Each structure stands twice: as C-alpha cells, then as structure tokens.
Amino acid sequence: MTDAKRAKTTDGRPSATEGVDAVVVLDYGSQYTQLIARRVRELGAYSVLLPGDADMARIEALKPKAIVLSGGPNSVHVEGAPTVPDGFFERVAETSTPVLGVCYGMQLLVQRLGGVVEAAVGKGEYGRMPVVYQSDDSLLYGKGSKAGDSEQVWMSHGDEATKLPSGFVCVGKSEAGAVVAIEDADRKLFGLQYHPEVTHSEKGTEMLRRFLFDIAGVKAEWSMQNVLDEQIAIVNEKVGKDAHVICALSGGVDSAVAATLVHKAIGDRLHCVFVDNGLLRYKEQERVMEMFKDHLHLPVDCVDHSEQMLKALAGVSDPEKKRKIIGAEFIECFKNFKSEIEKRTGVRPTFLVQGTLYPDVIESCPPPGSDQKHSHTIKSHHNVGGLPKELGFELVEPLRMLFKDEVRKLGALMDVPRTFLARHPFPGPGLGVRIVGDVTANNALDILRRADEIYINTIREFGLYDEIWQAFAYFLPVRTVGVQGDQRSHSFMIGLRAVCSSDGMTADWYPFPTEFLKTVSSRITNQVKEVNRVLYDINSKPPATIEVE
C-alpha cells in the first residue's frame, strides 16, 4: 500500500483496518492499559486505545463492537477524578455496545450508575489471590462455571464497590469478601476489580476472550500482518512522497525493526545513523557497525558524539536530570546529521524514526494533552520524556504501541535477522543509567565496561544468554574494605542484574546456578582491580525497575 491518500478510511481509521471489528480501550492511566489493548490484538481483534475522556464522537467514529475501561491510579470518589466521556452510558445503551470495566473502570461503572465505591481502609488487595465464583454459568466465567469454584487473579486496588447499581449482580468475590466481578446481562455491562490483562491472572486471557467473542460477538480477523500493513500505510501517509527521513539506529531490536519497516515504506529516502554517545559498552561501536554491515543491508552512518555527551553529564547525579541531558544530546546530534544529509542529497530531512516502544512511553513523563495523561511518571526514557521541547523533527514511531515480544514477531515477519531479534535490550542512555550518580566520576565507565564484558561473556559461556531477557552489570560508587593479596583494598562494588520478562513491564530476577555466581564474581574481582565486591540483584519489577536509574 503506497498511495498516501488511501491510508485512511472515511471514519479516520487506517485503511488496513477497513471493515475490521474494532475494540476501543479507554485509558484512565493504569500502567497496564496497553496490556489490555495488546491482549485484544493477541486474541485476533483490532484494538484502539483512546484517552478516558475522549469525545464520544471520536469513539463512535470507530464503530466499536466492544469497549473496555482501563484501571488507573485515581479514586472515583475523589473530586476531579477522571470519568467516562459525556453521553457515554446513553450512547452505549442505544447502540447496545458491551462494556467491560477493569479495576478503576469497574469502579467508574459502579459509581456513575448509582452504586457506591469507597476506600477499603486497611483492606487494600494487592497481588495474587483467588476469586470465588458466586453463581453458576455467569457470563463472565462462562458456561459450566459453578458457584464456589475459584481461580487465581491479580489485584491492585485500595477502593472497593460497597453497593452495586440496580441491574448488576455480583458473580465473583475475593477471599476477603470484596465484590470483584459484576455483570448486568441486560445492559451488557461488566466489571472486574482485578486485572485479567496481566499474566499473573491465570485465566485472564480466557476471560477477555469470552467478553470479546462470546459476549460482544467481535470477529477475530486481526494479525501481525495487519499491524505491519497498517503501520506501513501510516508511515506513507505521514511522510509523503518527497520528504527525507533520519532513523536513529542503535543495534537493538526495536530500531532495527523500525528501520526495516520504514525502509519498506519509503525506500532510499531513509538515512540511518548510529550514535557513539560515550555511554556504550565495551567495543559496542565496532561490534554494532559490523553487525549492520553483515546483516542489515541498509547504509548506516556512525557519528561520534561522546565528547559532547560526557561534557554535558559531568558532575550531574540526579537520574532524571541525567536522562533529560542524554535525550537532548541525542537530538543535538541528530540535528547535525540532518545538515549532513542535506549536503549530500540537497533535501533537508524533516522526520526522525525512533524504535520507541510502549513501555518507554508509559514510564516516561506523559506530555500534556497526550493520551497517557492520567498515569504517573516512573522514569523519562531518553526517546520520549527525555526529549527536548524544541525537537526540530516530526517523529515517526511505528512501534510506539507495541511491546518488545510483539516487535520481535513483527521483525520475524519482515525477515529481520536473528542477530538483532535475539539481542538483549540495551537502553539508549546506556551505561549512563547503569552508573549510579555522576558517570564521569571514579573512572566508572571504564570499570563498568570491563566488568560487564566479563559478566556477559560468562553468561554466554554457561549457555544462558537466550534464557535471560536482559542482563547487565551496574556500577555502585560505594567503596568497601577488602583484602586482596594480603593488602587492604578500599574499592567499588559491581551489581549484576539478570531478569526474565516478556515485555519489560514486569520482571523477575533470574535464578543463576551457584556455580555461575561463584565463577563470575571471582572473575570480576580478579580481573577488574578497582572492584572488590560483586552483588547479585534479587529484586523483581515491581518494586524495583530493571535499570538502576
């Protein structure tokens, strides 16, 4: 599909979605909202995420076959809490559109339709727990479900529904007796106090399948191939027939997939650039450029921006300040590259492709007016919340709504080589968020590069690289006392991190065999003389995050 004019249908959808049933997910700021949209895609339906207060007209233009209201950090009983769009309940009643409220979404249904939601003082429910069915054959738990049976679900709420609106029945309770599943079969309104979208809810996907297909009658006709066609059409429409485009290529999976996709759309008007930002790993620049040459078959320029980056970061310790500086320096470097391309082609590039993924977006500072306005900032990813106000480019981010494992599937569909798809993620700010505090102090970059190289090589030697989602070493600017060769040492610590995850949104630490830990700790302390202690990080996300800053 190359004709920009055909990229949108009359109702504003990308033409690749023409005639396909849409499911609208309204976002109230949960960290997991996009996971709902993703589960819908995985189940084979087309999902669109809109802000929780989107105009009813915008929602109806998509002709949704079902609507899901997401969770969120607010409380419905607090003044000014986000709520459903004006006219929402009237319109869904007229069109008989099924609605599922999840957590905050359920609380909205209850409160707005005449029930009561209150703070469950001292009784918040967080984490994995069973839900007990309250009736036989409920619509939510399906034919054959029996009162008294139970399943494991994942909760995260401090408020609860204490009185249901008329028409609703409670079909599931938590062990503590909270109402956690409700339905109004006549009005096709449903609510779950827990999160069926997270993997810890054992039968959550089945629940969503029942809602979409059995209750709402959505047709399963959406696949990764559709996502690809849709994104190529969107890129074509946005970039047009003449503009030139820069692509920030890192050697990681996301930008390799984004570049391949955009190249399919616009061909040689794409100019890729890899930045040596001074925060790369041991021999990263040489290795990545070699990989591009051997496997990617797209021309890539390498630009050295290390001096400027380290100068800007000198003496800065605050993690958010560091991230903003890194984001701004990246853009500075892309602007210089823009002039270089103009010299070469006579055309000044106006677009910048980044391999931004959804987790980067949701954790970053949500820009005012964006669709993520109700969520909290966790950290400003350099390519989203870390970007300067004056960008000087229009962004092209075809993966912005996807998760890492979806991107890997999309890459496989375009034959992106495994060398890229199987790499552990490496963040754009690189060692800058793996050195706690000032990156220019203590010779930390050099120490960390050597320790990290030993760690990753040892992981490969033990055959564990592909089992781990992401592994890296980090530098702690803390000196402790040791004894090495009968001499006192007062040296630094290295933390080792290895996590299992599917999408980077939640993660568990990887249970290394003791033999591995012994080997790697002894290699690092023997070969990196500035280090006398190695720590293994046994924290999941949450409560920690994957990177240390």
Ligand SMILES: Nc1ncnc2c1ncn2[C@@H]1O[C@H](COP(=O)(O)OP(=O)(O)OP(=O)(O)O)[C@@H](O)[C@H]1O
């Ligand atoms: N050294 C770099 N040079 C140019 N662009 C970069 C660099 N590092 C990161 N980027 C840009 O920032 C985006 C986000 O970085 P991120 O690390 O999340 O993605 P990735 O490197 O493509 O994939 P992965 O997460 O697997 O490392 C990249 O997709 C790329 O567009």
Ligand SMILES: O=c1[nH]c(=O)c2[nH+]cn([C@@H]3O[C@H](COP(=O)(O)O)[C@@H](O)[C@H]3O)c2[nH]1
């Ligand atoms: O390109 C990036 N720019 C960033 O600023 C950034 N911060 C974290 N990450 C990567 O995101 C995933 C989740 O990491 P956290 O749990 O630390 O947020 C992990 O894979 C991290 O490596 C980043 N990637």
Ligand SMILES: NC(=O)CC[C@H](N)C(=O)O
């Ligand atoms: N996860 C959620 O949606 C939480 C909703 C609300 N903030 C509560 O604590 O009950």
Ligand SMILES: [Mg+2]
């Ligand atoms: Mg990367």
